[in-house]
Amino acid sequence: MILVRSSFITSKVSATTSAPPCILPGQPSPAAIREITIPGRVYRQIDFILPGQLAFSLLMAGVFSSTFLLFNLRHTLVLKRIYVTPVSRAAILSGELISRLLFQVICFMIITALGYFAFSFTLVNGLLTFMKMLLLSVFGLVIFTGIGFIISGMIRNESSIAPVTNTLTMPQILLCGLFFPIDNYPVWLRSFCELLPLTFFVDGLRKIAFEGLHIWQIPWQPGGLIVWGALIAALSIRSFKWE
Numbered sequence: 001m002i003l004v005r006s007s008f009i010t011s012k013v014s015a016t017t018s019a020p021p022c023i024l025p026g027q028p029s030p031a032a033i034r035e036i037t038i039p040g041r042v043y044r045q046i047d048f049i050l051p052g053q054l055a056f057s058l059l060m061a062g063v064f065s066s067t068f069l070l071f072n073l074r075h076t077l078v079l080k081r082i083y084v085t086p087v088s089r090a091a092i093l094s095g096e097l098i099s100r101l102l103f104q105v106i107c108f109m110i111i112t113a114l115g116y117f118a119f120s121f122t123l124v125n126g127l128l129t130f131m132k133m134l135l136l137s138v139f140g141l142v143i144f145t146g147i148g149f150i151i152s153g154m155i156r157n158e159s160s161i162a163p164v165t166n167t168l169t170m171p172q173i174l175l176c177g178l179f180f181p182i183d184n185y186p187v188w189l190r191s192f193c194e195l196l197p198l199t200f201f202v203d204g205l206r207k208i209a210f211e212g213l214h215i216w217q218i219p220w221q222p223g224g225l226i227v228w229g230a231l232i233a234a235l236s237i238r239s240f241k242w243e
Helices: 045-075 078-082 089-119 127-154 158-175 187-193 197-211 220-239
Strands: 002-007 014-018 033-039
Touching: 045 078, 045 089, 045 127, 045 158, 045 197, 089 127, 089 220, 127 158, 127 197, 127 220, 158 187, 158 197, 197 220
Parallel strands: 002 033
Antiparallel strands: 014 033
């Protein structure tokens, strides 16, 4: 019988062999147990922290930038002038979303490259793993930017932007495992945390980066982001106001 145990936190190989004592003297041992420790990837602290930092950066940038942008366009009557043109709400929101995506993707690349080259962040399959993380980040950015669009359509005063935005983002930051595992929470709270969009995003990044999983091997995370994205997109269009 051979027992194989794999560890993600050690790089040493050890093998021990032990045989049970013979029941009858002079008879051969019926079986032997050999334990082999197979070296695995070292799970560094950066492998847990960096996906959380990426999610935090994309969340704050997506929500705050889109909220202030759309509010200022409405406050300066730019949207009121666009209203007389044959431009739909969906077209305006899509254009602003794409412009935010391009900028935030560059920030995502810089943070990931810094973590990889300076702090040995684990990318199991190198560039291929990075591209999968980048694809997943697009889903997250759509959701975070959409939240900003919804907030900008709800408020009437610029001084209310920061309080309302912080009220919606801070609970996610604390409950979605950005800086510490949600396994430490009570079961009833953990069930709620697992359904939040930021949780889907962070868990997906960690599974892709360290475990080397493909996106289709983690259907729960992309599926949750798609559902949240569709819901927030519908709410963004509905809450959009020209003036």
